[in-house]
Amino acid sequence: MFLMDDGIRIHVEAEMPEGIREGEKVPTVVLIHGFTGHMEETHIVAVGKALRDAGCAVLRAEMYGHGLSGGEFRHHTIYKWLTNLMTVIDYARGLDSTGDLYLCGHSQGGMAVMLAAAMKHDQIRGLIPMSPAWMIPEGAREGFLLGEHFDPDHVPDTIGAWGDRQLDGNYIRVAQTIHVEEAIDRYDGPVLIVHGDEDEAVPYRYGQEAAKRYRNAELVTIEGDDHCYGRHLDRVTEAIGAWMRNQIGKK
Numbered sequence: 001m002f003l004m005d006d007g008i009r010i011h012v013e014a015e016m017p018e019g020i021r022e023g024e025k026v027p028t029v030v031l032i033h034g035f036t037g038h039m040e041e042t043h044i045v046a047v048g049k050a051l052r053d054a055g056c057a058v059l060r061a062e063m064y065g066h067g068l069s070g071g072e073f074r075h076h077t078i079y080k081w082l083t084n085l086m087t088v089i090d091y092a093r094g095l096d097s098t099g100d101l102y103l104c105g106h107s108q109g110g111m112a113v114m115l116a117a118a119m120k121h122d123q124i125r126g127l128i129p130m131s132p133a134w135m136i137p138e139g140a141r142e143g144f145l146l147g148e149h150f151d152p153d154h155v156p157d158t159i160g161a162w163g164d165r166q167l168d169g170n171y172i173r174v175a176q177t178i179h180v181e182e183a184i185d186r187y188d189g190p191v192l193i194v195h196g197d198e199d200e201a202v203p204y205r206y207g208q209e210a211a212k213r214y215r216n217a218e219l220v221t222i223e224g225d226d227h228c229y230g231r232h233l234d235r236v237t238e239a240i241g242a243w244m245r246n247q248i249g250k251k
């Protein structure tokens with residue numbers, strides 16, 4: 001299905017866990033992909049299934065310029081993703097089936113859910129950043145992103161972004177304004193961070209540092225794994241499923 005966010009269509013797939021009774025409220029998770037990603041990526045689908053097996057409804061959503069959602073990749077910014085996320089969160093909040101609401105996102109989507117959890121800290125029961133790419137704002141301010149150097153005070157109109165993709169400099173200008181540390185400090189709900197210690201795209205220490213800074217976080221290290229868990233996805237899904245069952249059990 002599609003939601004509309006100020007004229008931009010947002011592609012969302014809502015899936016319920018098995019064995020739900022009519023009218024029952026269930027924990028609900030909004031799950032998003034990373035930079036250049038989409039909702040059918042192996043790791044996103046697998047995490048969605050693990051969350052449903054744990055008893056959650058899952059709304060996989062695709063952000064501006066990605067998957068089947070509207071907007072051009074080159075025009076996407078973190079701000080646009082955040083307004084998209086708020087639209088999806090508010091849609092989820094309005095469903096009769098929604099009980100507690102959780103956010104889960106991978107990489108750039110992991111950073112986005114960290115920011116959204118801070119903005120909506122009173123509405124979000126728990127947070128699962130996967131390999132969160134919260135070094136992006138730092139890189140944007142220092143002049144190094146996507147393996148390329150640039151002058152952070154004279155941001156180019158366009159930069160190359162993986163393969164033959166192009167990205168507007170406005171992406172960088174937006175990222176320069178973002179301070180993820182403040183968002184971390186504004187969220188005190190339970191947080192699970194999963195991160196492979198051989199991540200080639202987002203250094204593992206960002207997972208460690210975020211886990212240390214959150215007041216109520218747990219870090220699960222996926223030993224020997226890469227950015228999209230190509231080697232040990234089963235450990236990721238196990239960790240997330242176990243954490244979620246524990247959260248649900250606390251109620």
Ligand code: FER
Nearest residue numbers: 034035107108133145146201
């Ligand atoms: C970068 C490294 C990683 C970057 C973005 C990412 C925009 C995001 C990765 C992902 O979302 O999977 O330098 O710059």
